[in-house]
Amino acid sequence: MVNYRYLGNSGLKVSEITYGNWVTHASQVEDDAALATVHAALDAGITTFDTADTYANTAAEVVLGKALAGQRRESLEIFTKVYWPIGPQGPNDQGLSRKHIFEGINGSLQRLGIDYVDLYQAHRFDYETPLEETMQAFADIVRQGKALYIGVSEWTAEQLREGHALAKELKVPFVSNQPQYSMLWRVIEGKVVPTAEALGMSQIVWSPMAQGVLSGKYLPGQAVPAGSRATDEKSGATFIKRFLAEDTLTAVQKLKPLAEQAGLTMPQLAIAWVLQNPNVASALVGASRPEQLADTVKASGVVLDADLMTAIDDALGDVVERDAEKTYEVSPKSRPGN
8 A cells, every 4th residue: 555745834734646647538548448547546545636628628537537436536636737738729728827716626527527626836937927826826716725835846945935934825735846756767856856945835747657667568679569658749748858868768777676676566666765855745657557556656655775875876976967056947948838
């Protein structure tokens, strides 16, 4: 079963493994299979579920809502996000304006079939909207009982500090950031993690398996597997490209004997690795088949000793991306689609 951690300095506990449906529900996976994977997650002890209005242009929220229907609401932590274009993608169907945030939360609650979300997240930073407007809108949503906590995704250290200062002034529980983080992508370690630790915020990390590359199934010198994420533009193919370099794939193969020595599969090693960081509250994982989760959840509670952590670093060497400046490249400088 899955262990739990506090989200930031709040009293909210989340499962160390969060079930996410970015490229699966209403996209890569048929609805019946999606329902089965959600129920497998519940059976495995996962109580935390993450989605976003933009996933499959709102359809992923609908599928997750159906899959969780009938479950005891108080036993679940349901997260969603707002920012990216949705619907017909008009000028106000995106961003973090007061208008879009309010329309976003109301639409998400309707699609999910619930009265509130446990965590409502700014999916990126909006350079075109005053941060005061964004945080005031979030504060009003919290006071209306439509969200219990507020978080963000892929904000820089400076943006976290500015948002936290406003949240403190507005008395809003600002508790988390959701960045990409894995053995291969460690850009948050330099600035974002120390800042979050000082502010009492946690990381909920996405792509802990580097888009599947850390599973070891992508082999150097060989074509990518048929039907894999690397072959499907709708399933994050653009995100995985950076990890498909020959030197990276060669280095990843060196992790196989380390995983075997630890009694872990490659996916378990990858997920356990991110959970060694005390600022990480949960690792986001997806699944296209229920049996994938049976393997994934075994990473919860695993402790990797110092020698193994060093051996992982030695195996990966220079292919690891650590440049903290890359955290400034994630949020678009203008609203997408404008």
